[in-house]
Amino acid sequence: MVEFEVPEVDYTQYSNRQLVAVPLVVLAVALIVLAGWWAMTGSPVALGVDFTGGSEVRIETTLSQQEIRQSFDEPVVSVQGIERATDDDNVGNQYVVTFDSSDIGAIRDTVDSNEQMERLQSGTTSPLFGAENQRLAVLGVGVAFLGMSLLAFAFFRTFVPSIAIVVSAFSDIVIPVAIMNLVGIKLSLGTVAALLMLIGYSVDSDILLNNHVLRRSGGFYESTYRAMRTGVTMTLTSIAAMAVMAVTATLFGIELMASIGIVLVLGLTADLMNTYMLNVTLLRWYKYEGVNR
Numbered sequence: 001m002v003e004f005e006v007p008e009v010d011y012t013q014y015s016n017r018q019l020v021a022v023p024l025v026v027l028a029v030a031l032i033v034l035a036g037w038w039a040m041t042g043s044p045v046a047l048g049v050d051f052t053g054g055s056e057v058r059i060e061t062t063l064s065q066q067e068i069r070q071s072f073d074e075p076v077v078s079v080q081g082i083e084r085a086t087d088d089d090n091v092g093n094q095y096v097v098t099f100d101s102s103d104i105g106a107i108r109d110t111v112d113s114n115e116q117m118e119r120l121q122s123g124t125t126s127p128l129f130g131a132e133n134q135r136l137a138v139l140g141v142g143v144a145f146l147g148m149s150l151l152a153f154a155f156f157r158t159f160v161p162s163i164a165i166v167v168s169a170f171s172d173i174v175i176p177v178a179i180m181n182l183v184g185i186k187l188s189l190g191t192v193a194a195l196l197m198l199i200g201y202s203v204d205s206d207i208l209l210n211n212h213v214l215r216r217s218g219g220f221y222e223s224t225y226r227a228m229r230t231g232v233t234m235t236l237t238s239i240a241a242m243a244v245m246a247v248t249a250t251l252f253g254i255e256l257m258a259s260i261g262i263v264l265v266l267g268l269t270a271d272l273m274n275t276y277m278l279n280v281t282l283l284r285w286y287k288y289e290g291v292n293r
Helices: 016-041 065-070 104-113 127-156 159-183 189-215 220-251 255-288
Strands: 054-061 076-082 093-099 117-125
Touching: 016 159, 016 255, 054 104, 065 076, 065 093, 076 255, 104 117, 127 159, 127 189, 159 189, 159 255, 189 220, 189 255, 220 255
Parallel strands: none
Antiparallel strands: 054 093, 054 117, 076 093
């Protein structure tokens, strides 16, 4: 694993209110964004084709992905290349082009009228299938979050350290979802998987911190720094890996992987803030004030 020099933060210079203010303000802004989006669109997050339904056409063409996008009047969600084992230079590449629009007739007409495209297959994703996907995705995230919460309470059996893990994980999901709305990344089955991964990352870093502070020898600040050396190194390594994946996927036109990488980078960055500001503050209050009351 790559080693990072983690600076030792002097938490004694900051009050609990100062430390907790930043992550709580960011969380509040994220919740306002989601609430406003819900009020305007009827959903707290912009939904992709997996949830709303749409159209899909498989074509063979010599055009580039950018030229394919420009050939359609309907907004193109993604253009995915299909690998084929052929050495014939006269044979075009095959792509699956996905649209938000359910007007498959207009899409077929566009393909058929373009001499550089050959339509191989086309169809629509029904809203009913999209609604079922949405229900399963929400259920999956809810079950994962509930399981994480029960695990935290079972592991520490104390309210404040356990609720710190739950709140941090909640914020780690809400913040990237709000930013997804702002930057135009729609919720898909792939980004749902990224959010589920963020729950695991969040629990890992928060339990590491809580375990060092509550169950290992040494003072509060010494234990916090020990946890930071491991946790920050792990998180920064993951951020770097996800950033490389996002950039590489963008360059090769793999939009799903690019979206997953961006969501994970956003969530892991939020996790650094929530773990070492919000969670640390709650633990410090618990150790020096709450536990004695």
